[in-house]
Amino acid sequence: MVLGHGGRITIGEWCYVGDGTRIWSGASIEIGNRVLISHSVNIFDNLSHPIRAAERHEQAKQIFTLGHPRKLSLDDRPIKICDDAWIGACAMVMRGVTIGEGGIVAAGAVVTKDVPAYSIVAGNPATIVRELSPDER
Secondary structure (H helix, E strand, O other), rough: OOOOOOEEEEOOOOOEEOOEEEHHHHHHHHEEEEEEOOOOOOEOOOOOOOOHHHHHHHHHHHHHHHHOOOOOOOOOEEEEEOOEEOOOOOOOOOOOOEEEOOOOEOOOEEEOEEOOOEEEOOOOOOOEEEEOHHOOO
């Protein structure tokens, strides 16, 4: 889903995006080749709403009455998901994150920091569980 104020989503070759997954872009989200994104994953390159309550209220009023605003600052930060990554069911990938080549995100993880290549992350916030051995890559 490209948000009304902008955004770009690119998806490489031989990728899978599962049912119920939502990709929310106000800046850019780049998905490499052979990436598997399981079902019910959310990927956000933005905050989705302003931090200040008064600004959130004004945004909601505008959406309800005039439609999605064309100009909106939601601290958008690009996301990059590199080749051969795998994102488990119900995970969340937050703005500004890079998931390295062959990186694995466990089901239900909330990714707020970069995932090194060939590493497995899990938890909320996601932390490195282990690195993949050479024969697992």
